[in-house]
Amino acid sequence: MISTRVNVSIGAPNSRAWVEIDLAAVVENARTVARTAGTRLLPIVKASAYGLGAVAVCRALEAIEPWGYGVATVEEGAELRAAGISRPILVLMPAWPARFGEYRASLLTPAFDHPDALAAWRADDGGPFHLEIDTGMARSGVRWDDIDRLAPLTDTPGFEGAFTQLHSSECDDGSVTCQLERYFTALSRLPRRPTLRHVANSAAALGDPRCALDLVRPGVYLYGGSPGGAIVPGRSVVGIRARIVSVRRVRAGDSVSYNARWTAPRDTTIATLAIGYADGVPPKLGPGGRGHVLLRGARCPIVGTVMMDLTLVDAGEAEVAPGDVATVLGEDGGQRVTLGDLVAASGMQPRGILTGLGARLPRLYA
Numbered sequence: 001m002i003s004t005r006v007n008v009s010i011g012a013p014n015s016r017a018w019v020e021i022d023l024a025a026v027v028e029n030a031r032t033v034a035r036t037a038g039t040r041l042l043p044i045v046k047a048s049a050y051g052l053g054a055v056a057v058c059r060a061l062e063a064i065e066p067w068g069y070g071v072a073t074v075e076e077g078a079e080l081r082a083a084g085i086s087r088p089i090l091v092l093m094p095a096w097p098a099r100f101g102e103y104r105a106s107l108l109t110p111a112f113d114h115p116d117a118l119a120a121w122r123a124d125d126g127g128p129f130h131l132e133i134d135t136g137m138a139r140s141g142v143r144w145d146d147i148d149r150l151a152p153l154t155d156t157p158g159f160e161g162a163f164t165q166l167h168s169s170e171c172d173d174g175s176v177t178c179q180l181e182r183y184f185t186a187l188s189r190l191p192r193r194p195t196l197r198h199v200a201n202s203a204a205a206l207g208d209p210r211c212a213l214d215l216v217r218p219g220v221y222l223y224g225g226s227p228g229g230a231i232v233p234g235r236s237v238v239g240i241r242a243r244i245v246s247v248r249r250v251r252a253g254d255s256v257s258y259n260a261r262w263t264a265p266r267d268t269t270i271a272t273l274a275i276g277y278a279d280g281v282p283p284k285l286g287p288g289g290r291g292h293v294l295l296r297g298a299r300c301p302i303v304g305t306v307m308m309d310l311t312l313v314d315a316g317e318a319e320v321a322p323g324d325v326a327t328v329l330g331e332d333g334g335q336r337v338t339l340g341d342l343v344a345a346s347g348m349q350p351r352g353i354l355t356g357l358g359a360r361l362p363r364l365y366a
Helices: 023-037 046-051 054-064 074-082 097-105 115-123 144-149 175-188 202-207 339-346 350-355
Strands: 017-021 069-071 089-094 109-112 129-134 159-163 196-200 238-250 268-273 292-295 298-303 311-316 325-332 335-337 363-365
Touching (some): 074 097, 089 129, 268 325, 292 311, 339 350
């Protein structure tokens, strides 16, 4: 569990800043998806499990016995295999022949949307594959009404799955109905039905029973983020802490940070935190934003331009000192900064905040 009381004695030894990850919360959120959808999971762990560490997350998720894991790249899949993950790993990015050797070497399952690539895979006795069908996203996948180009190539036992990506699953705008109709129309034109049909991301898995087919693909919800719409976020997963490295008194009228974008309205204490935008602190949390951190359980506003390595905080009259720990995301003293708070203050999506966490921040797992 992520601590609710923060002091200088906790955290990574000698670390200036770090990320705390509650793996039990990830598993609980996954159980919620599985219970709601009533089908097996294909957890999406691309981009290092949204910045949290794919190997650690997958090892924790083994407790729910998912069908497999979804990644975006061959390299991500190979990393999981090297760490001993044995379940199927679906690479969601369309595959091309130049990398087939790497797919086979790591026993990765490719996705196809082009007949030439799929024909080459079959000719090389490549093994199981999934077909991506574009029903409205227009980023990858064979168009639903152009499925005949690939249909003959799916008449093989290796044709394991078919999927599509919903572009607005959190909205009640009729688009999900349209995309599902297109998806099933495309499937009806194939010579055989795939074993695994999957269309649902987090929002659809939790909010639309029509989308719970053979698999669902939860992503941001697993990591404590809201998938949008009326879906309430699951358990909080991530905490971000940073130590104070400098404290100074400034007088009313003094400016701080680059471009002097914030001026002290009164005499106050400025605490310099050892974390910045290179670590994933959204720049818009500074002046003009509504960003806060917690210091000794009190909410303190972020002031001045967020810098690459440092962030300034108005600590008011609080007694703070170098080495004290500030909470950028998480709980302290009964107060909380949520992922939703960062989203509201920065204008970013939760996915962007999580995947933006810098690699130089140690990850501490609980």
